[in-house]
Structure formats: structure tokens, C-alpha cells
Amino acid sequence: MDLFSNTDTQNLLPYDGALTYYGQIMSLSQANNFLSHLLAEVPWKNDEVVIYGKHIVTKRQIAWYADELATYTYSNTEKMALPWSPTLLSLKSMVEDITAKSFNSCLLNLYHNGEEGMSWHSDDEKKLGKNTAIASLSFGAERKFVFKHKKTKEKVELLLPNGSLLLMHGETQSHWLHSLPVSKKVKLPRVNLTFRTIISATT
Ligand SMILES: O=C(O)CCC(=O)C(=O)O
Numbered sequence: 001m002d003l004f005s006n007t008d009t010q011n012l013l014p015y016d017g018a019l020t021y022y023g024q025i026m027s028l029s030q031a032n033n034f035l036s037h038l039l040a041e042v043p044w045k046n047d048e049v050v051i052y053g054k055h056i057v058t059k060r061q062i063a064w065y066a067d068e069l070a071t072y073t074y075s076n077t078e079k080m081a082l083p084w085s086p087t088l089l090s091l092k093s094m095v096e097d098i099t100a101k102s103f104n105s106c107l108l109n110l111y112h113n114g115e116e117g118m119s120w121h122s123d124d125e126k127k128l129g130k131n132t133a134i135a136s137l138s139f140g141a142e143r144k145f146v147f148k149h150k151k152t153k154e155k156v157e158l159l160l161p162n163g164s165l166l167l168m169h170g171e172t173q174s175h176w177l178h179s180l181p182v183s184k185k186v187k188l189p190r191v192n193l194t195f196r197t198i199i200s201a202t203t
């Protein structure tokens with residue numbers, strides 16, 4: 001069913017990539033329902049990243065789901081994938097119907113409040129392939145999401161409210177960084193799901 005699909009969506013990036021914002025793709029009560037399921041059911045774990053050779057445990061928590069049990073190098077640390085849950089599978093099919101893309105994995109992030117965010121990066125790891133499409137579904141507190149062009153430094157900002165869907169595709173990951181800035185005013189949690197396609201589980 002395609003009730004919420006919008007074929008009229010425009011590219012939010014001025015050049016060198018494609019960013020399609022579908023807006024809120026479900027009702028508020030549906031979004032709140034998914035949020036409480038995700039908060040309760042997902043085995044959230046603190047992320048461990050290596051930045052400039054330093055081992056850091058983040059306040060932000062993560063979980064990774066994929067088609068097959070596999071490991072995936074994410075910021076230099078190996079993570080085991082969880083098998084899809086019914087909640088994740090229904091969200092995956094909703095996102096696939098709307099974007100007309102298919103995905104085989106999902107990285108979830110839990111930001112407990114506005115003091116947690118994600119710094120500038122692009123999702124350009126080898127296992128994702130070049131210029132892969134990534135669908136980002138947000139629940140809970142509305143947060144600002146920012147893109148910055150790697151060369152021109154031009155910025156594009158948008159707000160991601162409860163139940164909203166954004167698709168990063170085309171050459172976006174090659175030419176643009178993105179970040180979720182901290183925002184001290186935000187007191188409520190946000191859960192973000194990024195649906196991705198991993199091209200190989202080994203190497
Ligand atoms: O939380 C978000 O909206 C973005 C998360 C993100 O960029 C990532 O997981 O790579």
C-alpha cells in the first residue's frame with residue numbers, strides 16, 4: 001500500500017548528491033507506538049569507537065540488525081548483527097515501499113536527550129558500496145540534521161520530526177558529510193534507524 005508515498009519530492013541538495021525528504025510517513029500515534037516498542041525491545045548497547053587511535057565509549061547507544069548473522073566493521077570495531085525482529089521487519093517493509101529501494105541491514109541509534117549527537121561523517125565504508133542509498137527513519141524528539149559539502153563547505157539543514165523518513169542517495173556519501181548536532185534544549189529521547197545495503201559480509 002502506498003498511501004504515504006510522495007512522488008513529488010524534490011532533491012534538498014543543490015549539487016553532488018540526492019536527498020529526498022518524505023516528511024512524516026505515519027500518524028503520530030503510530031510513531032509513538034513504534035518508539036515505545038523500539039525503546040523496550042531493542043538490546044541497546046553503548047557504541048565503542050576509535051577516534052585518532054583513542055578508544056571511546058559513547059553515551060549514544062546503538063544496535064545493528066541484518067539479514068544474516070554477520071559482522072560489519074563500523075568505526076574500526078566489529079559488531080555482531082541481530083536477526084530482524086517483527087517491529088524492525090514491519091518498519092523495513094514500510095521504508096522499502098515508500099523509497100522503492102531494498103535494504104539488508106539497519107543501524108539503530110538511541111540519543112537519550114539533546115546532549116547526545118553524532119559528529120561529522122559520511123557513511124562511505126567499503127562494505128556499503130559506492131554511492132549506496134541509506135534511508136533514515138526518525139522517532140521521538142525532533143532534532144536538527146545537517147549536511148556539509150566536503151569541498152565547498154556549503155551547509156544544508158533540516159529538521160527530522162517523529163515518524164519522518166529521509167533518503168540519502170546518489171553521490172551524497174562521496175561529497176557530503178552529515179551530523180546530528182547536540183542541542184541542550186532537547187530533553188527527550190530520539191531513536192533513528194538507518195536502513196542500509198551491505199554488499200559483502202566478509203573481507
Ligand atoms: O541519527 C541520525 O539521524 C543519523 C545517524 C547517522 O548518521 C548514522 O548512523 O550514520
Ligand SMILES: [Fe+2]
Pocket residue numbers: 121122123178
Ligand atoms: Fe550517518
